[in-house]
Amino acid sequence: MLSKKDVTELVYERKRQAGLSWASIADGIGMSEVFVTSACLGMNALPRDKADLLATQLGLPQEAGVVLAEYPTKTWNRDVPTDxxxxxxxxxxxxxxxxxxxxxxxxxxxxxxxxxxxxxxxxxxxxxxxxxxxxxxxxxxxxxxxx
Amino acid sequence: MLSKKDVTELVYERKRQAGLSWASIADGIGMSEVFVTSACLGMNALPRDKADLLATQLGLPQEAGVVLAEYPTKTWNRDVPTDxxxxxxxxxxxxxxxxxxxxxxxxxxxxxxxxxxxxxxxxxxxxxxxxxxxxxxxxxxxxxxxx
Amino acid sequence: MLSKKDVTELVYERKRQAGLSWASIADGIGMSEVFVTSACLGMNALPRDKADLLATQLGLPQEAGVVLAEYPTKTWNRDVPTDxxxxxxxxxxxxxxxxxxxxxxxxxxxxxxxxxxxxxxxxxxxxxxxxxxxxxxxxxxxxxxxx
Amino acid sequence: MLSKKDVTELVYERKRQAGLSWASIADGIGMSEVFVTSACLGMNALPRDKADLLATQLGLPQEAGVVLAEYPTKTWNRDVPTDxxxxxxxxxxxxxxxxxxxxxxxxxxxxxxxxxxxxxxxxxxxxxxxxxxxxxxxxxxxxxxxx
Amino acid sequence: MLSKKDVTELVYERKRQAGLSWASIADGIGMSEVFVTSACLGMNALPRDKADLLATQLGLPQEAGVVLAEYPTKTWNRDVPTDxxxxxxxxxxxxxxxxxxxxxxxxxxxxxxxxxxxxxxxxxxxxxxxxxxxxxxxxxxxxxxxx
Amino acid sequence: MLSKKDVTELVYERKRQAGLSWASIADGIGMSEVFVTSACLGMNALPRDKADLLATQLGLPQEAGVVLAEYPTKTWNRDVPTDxxxxxxxxxxxxxxxxxxxxxxxxxxxxxxxxxxxxxxxxxxxxxxxxxxxxxxxxxxxxxxxx
Amino acid sequence: MLSKKDVTELVYERKRQAGLSWASIADGIGMSEVFVTSACLGMNALPRDKADLLATQLGLPQEAGVVLAEYPTKTWNRDVPTDxxxxxxxxxxxxxxxxxxxxxxxxxxxxxxxxxxxxxxxxxxxxxxxxxxxxxxxxxxxxxxxx
Amino acid sequence: MLSKKDVTELVYERKRQAGLSWASIADGIGMSEVFVTSACLGMNALPRDKADLLATQLGLPQEAGVVLAEYPTKTWNRDVPTDxxxxxxxxxxxxxxxxxxxxxxxxxxxxxxxxxxxxxxxxxxxxxxxxxxxxxxxxxxxxxxxx
Amino acid sequence: MLSKKDVTELVYERKRQAGLSWASIADGIGMSEVFVTSACLGMNALPRDKADLLATQLGLPQEAGVVLAEYPTKTWNRDVPTDxxxxxxxxxxxxxxxxxxxxxxxxxxxxxxxxxxxxxxxxxxxxxxxxxxxxxxxxxxxxxxxx
Amino acid sequence: MLSKKDVTELVYERKRQAGLSWASIADGIGMSEVFVTSACLGMNALPRDKADLLATQLGLPQEAGVVLAEYPTKTWNRDVPTDxxxxxxxxxxxxxxxxxxxxxxxxxxxxxxxxxxxxxxxxxxxxxxxxxxxxxxxxxxxxxxxx
Structure with a gap:
């Protein structure tokens, strides 16, 4: 069962291999850069059809579309970010x-x-x-x- | 010797008594709302002439102008704000x-x-x-x- | 200048002296117990007319009505409450x-x-x-x- | 030996595959939504017969029933939740x-x-x-x- | 208006001056040592009659009896005690x-x-x-x- | 090399399979419930002969007896327990x-x-x-x- | 009523004025430097006679002797000291x-x-x-x- | 590549199997108990010749000598130790x-x-x-x- | 897919085997010691050509060059360092x-x-x-x- | 008895009134800017003669010289500074x-x-x-x- 985190890794991998930008990924499904990036990082849920489209365009397994459309549990590690x-x-x-x-x-x-x-x-x-x-x-x- | 905190209290007091908005206080010295409000709350330093003008317009003691123009030590209490x-x-x-x-x-x-x-x-x-x-x-x- | 905290103390004092309940205070101004209590504890703002009415009924100084109607900065001390x-x-x-x-x-x-x-x-x-x-x-x- | 956490993952997997709702899972064993959901998340213990019934209805291994009926150690990660x-x-x-x-x-x-x-x-x-x-x-x- | 903390200080003062033990104070009002001590430290509420009796026996002001009978907000400073x-x-x-x-x-x-x-x-x-x-x-x- | 934690898991496993209580395990080696339970949870060291006896009675590997008799490093995760x-x-x-x-x-x-x-x-x-x-x-x- | 903290301040004041060392203060009452210093800092209790002697030798009020002999609540502010x-x-x-x-x-x-x-x-x-x-x-x- | 932590585990294992004390291990390389123990726990670096000697005497792989002589990054988990x-x-x-x-x-x-x-x-x-x-x-x- | 952390480990391994210093690694690519070391530890990004050169000189896989040139997320574990x-x-x-x-x-x-x-x-x-x-x-x- | 903190406030007050820089204060006593500033902020001790000289030059009370020469307890409030x-x-x-x-x-x-x-x-x-x-x-x- 793919997790949100697994899908984030898959997106990063495909993005690096194909030399894609977040802008082009977002354009590819007709949504905004901020929203699509945050969804790929596991912090938002894409509408199901957009999620499937994104999975197809990046060549991800079909299950990735299901996962990208799931409602995330938003979590971060530290109250004071270090980066x-x-x-x-x-x-x-x-x-x-x-x-x-x-x-x-x-x-x-x-x-x-x-x-x-x-x-x-x-x-x-x-x-x-x-x-x-x-x-x-x-x-x-x-x-x-x-x- | 007036502190930044003392001046913040004086501004709040005058603002309430005179029924002023942050917008009108900022307009009165020709600077932006965000910057002037943050300076009145002790988080930024007004240019000296603006600080004196603000003190005059609100009827604050002259020393308040000096204090509003001092470089603040920016500090807050909790990493996770409660409000x-x-x-x-x-x-x-x-x-x-x-x-x-x-x-x-x-x-x-x-x-x-x-x-x-x-x-x-x-x-x-x-x-x-x-x-x-x-x-x-x-x-x-x-x-x-x-x- | 009365603070939210000062008014909370005044309310507690009057409440104890007059043997009042939160229920009766809330009834006195026609609002709910939870909301009125939280406003008296400084965690909500009463509508201005209700605030004045409450101040009058408890025999508080007029300024208390102003303060009860101000928008509070909600704050608490510990993430894990002890009581x-x-x-x-x-x-x-x-x-x-x-x-x-x-x-x-x-x-x-x-x-x-x-x-x-x-x-x-x-x-x-x-x-x-x-x-x-x-x-x-x-x-x-x-x-x-x-x- | 299955842990509470393993069983939670199994329930999520079955729930997604079968397109079930928490409401229907709870109805299936005649208990409330809140209680059954919390038990499936490892925060409460189902009565043994209900636990076995739930395991059967979701097609989980028999041991899952034992685990769902065990008394949990309730634990969470952060005092201030992020989601x-x-x-x-x-x-x-x-x-x-x-x-x-x-x-x-x-x-x-x-x-x-x-x-x-x-x-x-x-x-x-x-x-x-x-x-x-x-x-x-x-x-x-x-x-x-x-x- | 006396606070729980004020009354604790008064009890300590009287206790030291009169050379009393917690045991004798508790005996004086016919309750247990642990409960009476914790109430004097502000962590429990004495029944009103016991509170008044304790105030009388220690020569505290009458208001102290009221305070000792109030429901406390139990609070402590650190999760890991140092003493x-x-x-x-x-x-x-x-x-x-x-x-x-x-x-x-x-x-x-x-x-x-x-x-x-x-x-x-x-x-x-x-x-x-x-x-x-x-x-x-x-x-x-x-x-x-x-x- | 078995760790204290490994042995705790083995004890839980055997205890569940054999339907044993802590009381019976403690009785079996003639020591108190609290002490034996805490030793099985890795928070105390059993005397060597008792440790061997316990290992034998539960059918644990011989090394488990050695581990149960080792002096533990007592550790816990949070200052404020959640359970x-x-x-x-x-x-x-x-x-x-x-x-x-x-x-x-x-x-x-x-x-x-x-x-x-x-x-x-x-x-x-x-x-x-x-x-x-x-x-x-x-x-x-x-x-x-x-x- | 003098507190431990008040007495610590009095000792520091007298020590500075009279140019005394901890060594000489400790010698004056025939106890060790570490123990006497820690007691003056409020972290230990002197035996009553030693406490009175110390108070006399430093010219402190008589009550200081009582306080120095009281059992302290040992407390410090931070788990990681900064000095x-x-x-x-x-x-x-x-x-x-x-x-x-x-x-x-x-x-x-x-x-x-x-x-x-x-x-x-x-x-x-x-x-x-x-x-x-x-x-x-x-x-x-x-x-x-x-x- | 062996880490400091791996070597600590190897030392513990050999020490238990051979029934050695820290005293004898330290004697074996002619250094003090405290220093040698702390080095074996990864908190200090042994001089290279001592490190090799220790590795030989305990029958550890040669690489362990290299690791024991490396400069450690000293780290601990909690500001307040629990043991x-x-x-x-x-x-x-x-x-x-x-x-x-x-x-x-x-x-x-x-x-x-x-x-x-x-x-x-x-x-x-x-x-x-x-x-x-x-x-x-x-x-x-x-x-x-x-x- | 190699991570920054994987590459750091590879650099350490090669550095130890070849007995290299940070100074020589930095010299090898014509950049400063501090910057090159921090980049190898995952805290900075090398320019792509420098990253490739470093990878070649240390005999790392080609992907390591890509990773060393990626923009890092700078992170550390504790606000108060222990070493x-x-x-x-x-x-x-x-x-x-x-x-x-x-x-x-x-x-x-x-x-x-x-x-x-x-x-x-x-x-x-x-x-x-x-x-x-x-x-x-x-x-x-x-x-x-x-x- | 003046504290380090009191003296810091006095220095700030005199510095503001006389329009002095840290550079000129440091020059006045022939020591470095960093050291003199840190001593005035209570984080270092001036040599006694320098401390007296500084007190004289700024027109501080004589006791300020004593205090500036005392060994400070270095303390700060938060591990992660906010300014x-x-x-x-x-x-x-x-x-x-x-x-x-x-x-x-x-x-x-x-x-x-x-x-x-x-x-x-x-x-x-x-x-x-x-x-x-x-x-x-x-x-x-x-x-x-x-x-």
Whole structure:
């Protein structure tokens, strides 16, 4: 029985052998880079038809499509990530967490930005002083219930 | 000697009494909401003239301007934030951290998005299915050195 | 400037002096026991008119109404609670967490039960073998986005 | 010698192959969904006859029945769960833990809700604003001894 | 408003000044040493009449009786106690925890020893090879529910 | 080379196959239930002759006797145990730790109860309100040295 | 009511003002440096007469003698000490802990070195390659009980 | 390629089979018990000729000599050791850490005892009240630099 | 599919067999010791041509070159390193961290030293009082953005 | 009695009022910037004459000189620093820790770089691509003892 982790390894292997990018894999099934990458890393579930299409395009066994469509148990190892590229985002949450809360609640009221009804984009933006990365998150505003 | 924390309390007090928003405070000194809020919360340093202007506009003691312009020691209490509005961003880093790394490095090479040469915006976006929060981060791409 | 914590202490003091129950305090402002208690403990914000009414009924200073209506920063001290009455709920999440996930996702799809659009009731139920506590939680189902 | 963990994997495998739901597995042995799911996940012990029946119905080896009836050592990996669906319950305990204690003790006296003499139900409830999940817990009230 | 902690300090002060033992304080109100000591340390609630009697006998302010009868929030600072006298009990739980579980469940079935419907005694027992401490715990057996 | 852990698994296997209780295994070598169980779980060393006898009676390989008599390195995984049956003892140490210290030192002087020169019994005691578990610990009093 | 911590501060103050060494303080009451220092730091209890003598010699209030003779609750803040002088001992326990166990048990049998019936000396020893510190610990061997 | 851990297992195996003591192994290569034991446990590097001699005397493969002479990466699993024999030393560092610092610095100045230019002895000392363990540590005094 | 970890093991094996130093391996590909060593340990990515050259020179399989050029996920196990040689650097950060911040910001303004656009050298320097290690770090100054 | 922390606050206050730099304070007493700054932050002890000179030059009370010359207990709050400027050094230790160990031991033998017989410099170095920070550490090589 293939696990999510097994499928992630298979994707990495095929991606390296075929010299594919995440962008091309995502394009191949008509979904966004962020979502498809996270699904291949075992952190999201692809719709079943997209999962099957991805498995076919990468030449994975059919069972891989089933697995990619399963609902994942999202898990990570450490509260403070060590890899510098990931740590910087942890740092941003530490430095700007209370600011985000102040502004979300000033603009919308007592509530939060959903991390479930959520999407994200990552882009490279050319700039004369050195290119920049732009990360755009969008989540539905959810108001606290009072009862 | 006023501390960063003392000034944060003074700002909150004046803000509540005068019924001000972070948006209006930021506008008053011609800087962005995110940056000004984070500086008022002690997580960034305002340029000295902006700091003095903010102190004047809020009717804070002159020393507050000095303090708002000092370089902060950024500190937070827990690796896993408890407030739900902040936790959701921690969760996003946990769920999408490796995805961010994959895509940043696919688009730019072996490196990271800077959290120092960095800016961020928070906006409310109307939507028929319920308004959304949009958080846009932009950081300079920094390539790892090889020597 | 009164803090949430100061108001909690004032409520406890008045409650003890006047021999009030949480039930009667909640009834006095026409809201539920769970919500009113949590707001008095600083974990939720009362609607402004309810907050003022509560302050009046308990004989608290007017500022207490302002504070009770402010959006709280929800915080707790330890991941594993020590008090036995609270720990048992931590244990339930540990023992039944994966079961809850399996059943929520079997019944609704890939998503979660919201802890924001959420309400809860606590009741005592008589039983010949010894009375029971019934805790009923209700949260909106939120489906993961795919994009 | 099969372990609890081995049996959990066997159940998952059979469940996927046969396209079964937890609801149907529980119905098949005449017990509740929550209890049967938790037992299949290794967190509770089925009565021996139910365990054998479940093993037979799923086509598991006979030893699986023995294992499902054994008393488990309940264990989990992290105090703060990472999966969003489980984390929300952790958050509820953090936000409402002291409220639960206040109300249980107001209604019953100095004591706790048992997590041992305990049962739970999970249901989906249709609602015009979006379906809701209802989780109902019932535990025996236990009074602290004084001696 | 006196807190549990204030009353603990008052008891220690009176106990030292009057040269009292926990044994005599407990005898004075006709309850056990363990229970009365734990209540004075803020970890249990005395019945109201006993609390008032204890306050009178130690010459504490009347409010102390109210506080001693309040339901405590039981809390401790570290999972691993540092004081050697307390640590040894932590060690015993580490070394013998699984043994206790094996024997309790062999003798009674799938369940636990209650720490709520519970009492404990501590005694010194003379012995030629050196006196011994005997700690006797008694808790109601609670069987897991199956539903 | 058999490890302590290997022998524990062998004992469990034989115990299940032969339907043995810890009580009967302990009786078989004329030692107490608690001690023999803890030795089989790798937390104590049996005297060599008892270890050989136990190996013979359970039909274990001869090397198992050697291993059961070796001095163990006592180790456990988490400071806060998760299994409810074990956790309750952790809770008792948290709630009553300081009380135990007060009473041991009141009865004996400045010192501790040894966890090395130590024994323990577990018994089921019938009671009209529900059977009880009694755990009796006895450890030598050790006085702190002053020099 | 003076606490152990208050007395420690008083001792430090007097020691600095009078230019005293721990050696001379210990000599003044005829006990060892290590023991007297640890008692002044709140980690051991002086015999009552020695405590009174020390208080008199340092010119402390009479109550300080009472406090120095009280049985301390030994507590420290972090499992890994940060001060380099203390950390090196933590490191020694990490590096040589298992070695100590092997040799103690090879020389004496299944047991431990007591940290209660224990004494320690610290000395400076001249050496041509640079002076050395010698720390000598002596603790009673305690054998594990088998029952 | 043999690892340090593999060699430790080989040593234990040979030691058990041949009924050797650490004392005799150390004598066999003319070095101290503590050092040789710690090297066999992977916490120190033997000089190459001693390593080869030890390998020959125990009948280990030649590669074991290479490995025993390699510089180890010293690592341990938990900051608070669980085994009682090792824990007591952790406790001694907790209780006497500040005392050691006071006395080392009183005798030598601002500095530390080295844990690198360091040696240690463990001995059993007969005593009418019960034999004692003596642990003697000697480390070079290192003065802090000021520049 | 070879992992970074597999390649590290292969390098160690070849290095030991051929008696190579890190210095000679680095020289062989014309890069610095620190960078090449860190890349071989899986903490940096070699430029592809250098990676292939290194693989050839050490006689590693061709795939090793691909792996050495892949962007690593940098990870470590514990926040407080245990090996004494590594711990000393952790201690330096603890003792001098705030000093580094004061001086970097005094010399350059509100910003940090980059750990990405970064290089480091390690050298042995002869000295009459005993040789010294010199570690020289150089990182680009990055100024915080204000917007 | 002034504490190290009090003196740090006094230095900051005088430094701000007089507009002094750490460089000028260090120059004023003829010692290095890093050492003087760390001593003012409570992490090192100034020689007594330097301490008095510093106190005089900054116009601090005479007692401040005594305190600056006292041997500090070095302490920090978190193993993982949060301030970005300090965290980068923590990250460097994480990423390059094993590399440092490999190279130190290749160049010198089995030992470490001392953090006690240690000095450090921080400099700004102009560079056309952006100025750089250079941090140079020098510590005595200490060889492990074998005995």
């Amino acid at each position: 510098p590229c990931v740590y910087r985002f942890h740092e941003i949450v530490g430095v700007y967490g209370d600011t985000l809360k102040e502004l979300i609640q000033e603009k919308c009221g007592n509530g939060i930005m959903s991390a479930i009804d959520f999407d994200m984009r990552v882009e490279r933006v050319a700039s004369p002083k050195g290119d920049r990365i732009e990360v755009s998150m969008s989540g539905k505003y959810l108001a606290y219930n009072a009862w | 739900p509005c902040v936790y959701r961003f921690h969760e996003i880093v946990g769920v999408y951290g490796d995805t961010l790394k994959e895509l940043i490095q696919e688009k730019c090479g072996n490196g990271i998005m800077s959290a120092i040469d960095f800016d961020m915006r928070v906006e409310r976006v109307a939507s028929p299915k319920g308004d959304r929060i949009e958080v846009s981060m932009s950081g300079k791409y920094l390539a790892y050195n090889a020597w | 036995p009455c609270v720990y048992r709920f931590h244990e339930i999440v540990g023992v039944y967490g994966d079961t809850l996930k399996e059943l929520i996702q079997e019944k609704c799809g890939n998503g979660i039960m919201s802890a924001i659009d959420f309400d809860m009731r606590v009741e005592r139920v008589a039983s010949p073998k010894g009375d029971r506590i019934e805790v009923s939680m209700s949260g909106k189902y939120l489906a993961y986005n795919a994009w | 969003p669906c489980v984390y929300r319950f952790h958050e509820i305990v953090g936000v409402y833990g002291d409220t639960l204690k206040e109300l249980i003790q107001e209604k019953c006296g100095n004591g706790i809700m048992s997590a041992i003499d305990f049962d739970m139900r999970v249901e989906r409830v249709a609602s015009p604003k979006g379906d809701r999940i209802e989780v109902s817990m019932s535990g025996k009230y236990l009074a602290y001894n004084a001696w | 050697p006298c307390v640590y040894r009990f932590h060690e015993i739980v580490g070394v013998y925890g699984d043994t206790l579980k094996e024997l309790i469940q062999e003798k009674c079935g799938n369940g636990i020893m209650s720490a709520i419907d519970f009492d404990m005694r501590v005694e010194r027992v003379a012995s030629p090879k050196g006196d011994r401490i005997e700690v006797s715990m008694s808790g109601k057996y609670l069987a897991y529910n199956a539903w | 409810p049956c074990v956790y309750r003892f952790h809770e008792i140490v948290g709630v009553y730790g300081d009380t135990l210290k007060e009473l041991i030192q009141e009865k004996c002087g400045n010192g501790i109860m040894s966890a090395i020169d130590f024994d323990m019994r577990v018994e089921r005691v019938a009671s009209p309100k529900g059977d009880r578990i009694e755990v009796s610990m006895s450890g030598k009093y050790l006085a702190y040295n002053a020099w | 380099p002088c203390v950390y090196r001992f933590h490191e020694i326990v990490g590096v040589y802990g298992d070695t100590l166990k092997e040799l103690i048990q090879e020389k004496c049998g299944n047991g431990i070195m007591s940290a209660i019936d224990f004494d320690m000396r610290v000395e400076r020893v001249a050496s041509p390659k640079g002076d050395r510190i010698e720390v000598s610990m002596s603790g009673k061997y305690l054998a594990y009980n088998a029952w | 009682p024999c090792v824990y007591r030393f952790h406790e001694i560092v907790g209780v006497y850490g500040d005392t050691l610092k006071e006395l080392i610095q009183e005798k030598c100045g601002n500095g530390i005892m080295s844990a690198i230019d360091f040696d240690m002895r463990v001995e059993r000392v007969a005593s009418p009240k019960g034999d004692r363990i003596e642990v003697s540590m000697s480390g070079k005094y290192l003065a802090y630099n000021a520049w | 004494p040689c590594v711990y000393r650097f952790h201690e330096i950060v603890g003792v001098y961290g705030d000093t580094l911040k004061e001086l970097i910001q005094e010399k350059c303004g509100n910003g940090i030293m980059s750990a990405i656009d970064f290089d480091m050298r390690v050298e042995r320097v002869a000295s009459p009082k005993g040789d010294r290690i010199e570690v020289s770090m150089s990182g680009k100054y990055l100024a915080y953005n204000a917007w | 970005p400027c300090v965290y980068r050094f923590h990250e460097i230790v994480g990423v390059y820790g094993d590399t440092l160990k490999e190279l130190i031991q290749e160049k010198c033998g089995n030992g470490i770089m001392s953090a006690i017989d240690f000095d450090m410099r921080v400099e700004r170095v102009a560079s056309p691509k952006g100025d750089r920070i250079e941090v140079s550490m020098s510590g005595k090589y200490l060889a492990y003892n074998a005995w």
